Amino acid sequence: MDSLAAPQDRLVEPLLSPRTQAQRRLKDVDKQYVGFATLPNQVHRKSVKKGFDFTLMVAGESGLGKSTLVHSLFLTDLYKERKLLSAEERISQTVEILKHTVDIEEKGVKLKLTIVDTPGFGDAPITDYVDQQFEQYFRDESGLNRKNIQDNRVHCCLYFISPFGHGLRPVDVGFMKALHEKVNIVPLIAKADCLVPGEIRKLKERIREEIDKFGIHVYQFPECDSDEDEDFKQQDRELKESAPFAVIGSNTVVEAKGQRVRGRLYPWGIVEGESRPGAQPLGGKAPVGRWPTHRPPLPAVENQAHCDFVKLRNMLIRTHMHDLKDVTCDVHYENYRAHCIQQMTSPTVWGPTVCGPTVSDPAVRVPTVRGPTVQPYHVRSYCVGSLVCQILLCRVSTCSAGLFSVGPWCGNVFEGLRAASLYLG
Amino acid sequence: MDPLRHSPSPSSSRASSPRTLSCERLGYVGIEAVLDQLKIKAMKMGFEFNIMVVGQSGLGKSTMVNTLFKSKIWKSTMPGLRVPMPQTLQLHSVTHVIEENGVKLKLTVTDTPGFGDQINNDKCWDPILGYINEQYERYLQEEILITRQRHIPDTRVHCCIYFVPPTGHCLRPLDLEFLQRLCRAVNVVPVIARADSLTIEEREAFRHRIQDDLKTHSIEVYPQKSFDEDVNDKILNSKIRERIPFAVVGADREHMVNGRCVLGRKMKWGIIEVENMAHCEFPLLRDLLIRSHLQDLKDITHNVHYENYRIIRLKESHALPQGPGWVNLAPAPPPAPTGTRASPGPAKMCRWAEDNSDEDF
Numbered sequence: 001m002d003s004l005a006a007p008q009d010r011l012v013e014p015l016l017s018p019r020t021q022a023q024r025r026l027k028d029v030d031k032q033y034v035g036f037a038t039l040p041n042q043v044h045r046k047s048v049k050k051g052f053d054f055t056l057m058v059a060g061e062s063g064l065g066k067s068t069l070v071h072s073l074f075l076t077d078l079y080k081e082r083k084l085l086s087a088e089e090r091i092s093q094t095v096e097i098l099k100h101t102v103d104i105e106e107k108g109v110k111l112k113l114t115i116v117d118t119p120g121f122g123d124a125p126i127t128d129y130v131d132q133q134f135e136q137y138f139r140d141e142s143g144l145n146r147k148n149i150q151d152n153r154v155h156c157c158l159y160f161i162s163p164f165g166h167g168l169r170p171v172d173v174g175f176m177k178a179l180h181e182k183v184n185i186v187p188l189i190a191k192a193d194c195l196v197p198g199e200i201r202k203l204k205e206r207i208r209e210e211i212d213k214f215g216i217h218v219y220q221f222p223e224c225d226s227d228e229d230e231d232f233k234q235q236d237r238e239l240k241e242s243a244p245f246a247v248i249g250s251n252t253v254v255e256a257k258g259q260r261v262r263g264r265l266y267p268w269g270i271v272e273g274e275s276r277p278g279a280q281p282l283g284g285k286a287p288v289g290r291w292p293t294h295r296p297p298l299p300a301v302e303n304q305a306h307c308d309f310v311k312l313r314n315m316l317i318r319t320h321m322h323d324l325k326d327v328t329c330d331v332h333y334e335n336y337r338a339h340c341i342q343q344m345t346s347p348t349v350w351g352p353t354v355c356g357p358t359v360s361d362p363a364v365r366v367p368t369v370r371g372p373t374v375q376p377y378h379v380r381s382y383c384v385g386s387l388v389c390q391i392l393l394c395r396v397s398t399c400s401a402g403l404f405s406v407g408p409w410c411g412n413v414f415e416g417l418r419a420a421s422l423y424l425g
Numbered sequence: 426m427d428p429l430r431h432s433p434s435p436s437s438s439r440a441s442s443p444r445t446l447s448c449e450r451l452g453y454v455g456i457e458a459v460l461d462q463l464k465i466k467a468m469k470m471g472f473e474f475n476i477m478v479v480g481q482s483g484l485g486k487s488t489m490v491n492t493l494f495k496s497k498i499w500k501s502t503m504p505g506l507r508v509p510m511p512q513t514l515q516l517h518s519v520t521h522v523i524e525e526n527g528v529k530l531k532l533t534v535t536d537t538p539g540f541g542d543q544i545n546n547d548k549c550w551d552p553i554l555g556y557i558n559e560q561y562e563r564y565l566q567e568e569i570l571i572t573r574q575r576h577i578p579d580t581r582v583h584c585c586i587y588f589v590p591p592t593g594h595c596l597r598p599l600d601l602e603f604l605q606r607l608c609r610a611v612n613v614v615p616v617i618a619r620a621d622s623l624t625i626e627e628r629e630a631f632r633h634r635i636q637d638d639l640k641t642h643s644i645e646v647y648p649q650k651s652f653d654e655d656v657n658d659k660i661l662n663s664k665i666r667e668r669i670p671f672a673v674v675g676a677d678r679e680h681m682v683n684g685r686c687v688l689g690r691k692m693k694w695g696i697i698e699v700e701n702m703a704h705c706e707f708p709l710l711r712d713l714l715i716r717s718h719l720q721d722l723k724d725i726t727h728n729v730h731y732e733n734y735r736i737i738r739l740k741e742s743h744a745l746p747q748g749p750g751w752v753n754l755a756p757a758p759p760p761a762p763t764g765t766r767a768s769p770g771p772a773k774m775c776r777w778a779e780d781n782s783d784e785d786f
Contacts, residue, residue, distance in 0.1 A: 034495050035716035037526035039472050040464045042720035049654070052459055075454055109457045144736050147728075318458035322466060330575045341571045 051110030053151060054321060055133075057183065059118045059126060059175065060160025064190035069158070069249035070115055073313055074104065097129050116154060126175075130154050130182045134336040153333060156219070156316065156324045157183045160190040161244065167206040168214075176216045182332055184219035184324050187211070188312065192246035193264065193271055200246045207244050218243075221315070222323055239315060245308035471522075471529035473579045474719060475560075477611075478534065479553065479603070480588025481541040484618040489586070489675035490534050492688060492699060493711055496523060497677075514539040514552045535582065541599055550603045557582050557610050561734040581731060583722045584647070584714065585611045588618035589670060593631050596638040604644045611730055612647040612722050614714070615639075620672035620705055621690060621697050628672045635670055646670075648718065652725055665713060671706040674699055 058066040098117040103110060118126055133152045140149040157179060161172055168176075176185055187207065192200060211218060221243075224236045254263040254270055264271040316324075478486040491497055518535045535556070540549055560581045567577045585607060589600060596604075600615075607613050615635070620628060639646060646669060648662040676688045676699045688699045699707045714722070 034493075034523070034525055035711065036472070036474075036523075036530050036719065037528045038716050039528055039530070039719060040467050042717065043467050044460055044464060046720060046724070047460060047463055052456075073454075104454065104456060106454060106456045109460060111456045111459070144739060146732060314455070318455040319462065321459050322462035326466075334573065338571050 048108055051112060052321075053112040053114070054325065055114040055116060055152060055154050055156075056316075057116040057118065057126075057130075057154045057157040058160070059157055060190065061162060064160040064162060065249050066158075066160055066190075067117065069160075069188075069190075069247060072249040072309065073316065074102070074113060097125060114152070124178075127178050127182065130179065131336070134182075134333055135340075137333065138337055138340060153328055154183045155328045157185050159185050159187045161187055161207065163189050163191050163195050163203065163246075167203065168210045173210070173214050173216070176211075176218070177214065180217040181335065184327055184332070185216070186219050186312075186316075187244040189244055189246040191248065192308075193248045195246070204242075204244060204246065219324070219327070221320065239311055242308050242311055245312045247309050247312055249309070468528060470576065471531060472719075473531045473533075474723070475533040475535070475580060475582050475584075476714075477537065477553070477557075477582045477585045478588065479537045479540055479585060480618060481590060482538060484588040484590060485675045486536060486586075486588055486618075488677055489588075489616075489618075489673065491677045492675045492707065493714065494521075494523060494532060496521065514549050516552065516556050533580065546599055549599075550606055554606060554610060557585075557607075558734065561731055562738070564731065565735055565738060579723075581726055582611050583726045585613045586714075587613055587615045589615055589635065591617055591619050591622050591631070591672075593623060593627050595631075595634045601638065601642055601644075604639070604646070605642060608644050608646060610734075612649075612725055614647050614710070615670040616710060617670050617672040619674065621674050621692075623672065632668075632670060632672070647722065647725075649725070652729065665709075668706065668709060671710045671713075673707045673710050674705040675707070 056070075058070060060066055099114060100117065101112065101114045103112055105111070116129070130153075133154060137149070137151060137153055140146065159172070159176060161168065176187070179185060189195075189200070189203060189207070195203065221236070221240055224233055228236075248264070248271060250264045250271065252263065252265070254265050476490070478490060480486050514537060516535055516537055518533055520531065520533045522529060522531050524530070537553060540553070543549065564577060564579065564581055567573060587600070587604065587607075589596065604613060604615065617623070617628070617631060617635075623631060645651065648665055650662075650666070653659040653662055674690065674697055676690045676697070678688070678690070679686050680689050680691050680696050681687075682689070682696055682698060687696070687701075690697045690699075698704050702708055
């Protein structure tokens, strides 16, 4: 397959000096080759230019190491100036959702990472936040000017389960059930360095059973194709069997084997928090700590036998990031959108809808609403702009601001959008 | 209290993103693997590409398509056979799935027999514009469904290859009218067809005259100057623009030249090799369409032409409702004939559709 630069060069060079290039063309071996096999590279080039974005939410009880884990995952120092609050301050503080955005660039690839932190607890503000992002996106997508839509939808939620309990607590179940239809939930067992391997195994089994029992839909890893090689299939199997991941995060830098790495220093050993520079990053065996004669073996965070940090990081970034985004766009967002539209067409909002004469133009189709919530009356095709107008009309009618009367809005969609944007800012 | 608080800049409004932090990092995270994930997904899904070929009969359109994709997409009609001339312009589409190195491409080629062949060719572009708009309409309808498909089938025309007959003079009024209208709706790549009847000097002179004509009438063919994203694109595309329209020869027969098997046309005075840059510019056309700018053609169709169409349709459907919640999607009007205007003036196009564009089709 052509390299990234080759199609461009081949186009440019002949344009520069046709005569000399003509001779080269005669020696062109790939006569039967059309050349659209470069398509993935063309897509690749555009993606590198555009960059990616990813929104990760971390949720769970305070003090379980959420912020620390984020550090370890993305090797960033987002919370340098964070001050821990005293008990009185915590009591008076309400739940606040904090967003941190960081641009990461590696080998020319840009990633705009947004971490949504939920320091307190309580699922209602978080559900609202997720819905707000969906709504914002729905509005942008339905609007007239669709350039540069910012995608702030939450692509993945890491939910931290306390290692000190015996499985899921009611508050965990409540939280996950509130969010499982809206966002991809990846449950984690936090602070796994306080559990021995046997306890970790038992806890994982317990949590898996309870997830099934309560009908919580956590993120499912996609099935790998039958034509993948054995190594990949083995890795995929191991990944599925280790869920929920038992993780340890660290954000202090310690000296280990003459190198500075992130780690946790205990009297009984050093937990290494990241791969040392030069270590094989993807797919290769994780570095195993050497056994110095005078010390017990060093439990390494990167060592897959000790904790699932590597599996989590590989899954989140290196193998499943795109799938997480796809499931958010294709499943959760579409569910939200369909639900939103169906709500708007429900008789309780608008009353019985008058159906006009059917247009015989074959280009205009009545949308089919699939599923049990199909409204009984005939729904004409929608102008998407009007959909947005209706959402906004909903808000105006329920809010007593009285800034606008509903009448003038029913007319021109464009005017409605303009007026609404003034109102909502 | 608004539970949403952006940190660390308290003055940021809801719409803008918070100040991004720079970070110090140790080690390798592995972000570039996301590109591989994207590639794998693209390979699995396959690609779609829709071309339309427009030109008078006998200019070698079907042969050109076969040569481009090295497959018998169309059965090219041999000269001399009695083929009934179509009385009106018809559009024929054929779809093939071709595969190369594991990459699947679903190719749809739309031919337009009868274009420009009548005595009176007035408004012969209407069916073509109608077809293009019909594909946009189809996509729009899929997009506004309540429960929509994960992957909307894309039948929109990504590229229209316009065959200019090798008269050697300049663009004819028919060509100008057609190009003016179509460049606003779709990516148009003009080519000088059957260039084996022109010498190199005649070719260059013809090309320059065509370029002048296009400039005079403000017709922006692909690659459009206004859509160059960055400096590299500009440099590359301006080199391409210097050579547009390409002078091409199509052939689907193979001949032996110096012990090699080449595609070409065998004349008494020599063999015209299609893949030979010294003979014709077919390799440039192929590289442009397939090897380097295929994705770009699709992107511009999706981000610019389709968005323009969508805005016009949204603005049209604002008929007064019978009651709250009743909305009427006005039937798509037939392409409004703008033939009364002698020169429509510079086409208002920008990389991203603006919502104040008010040109009707």
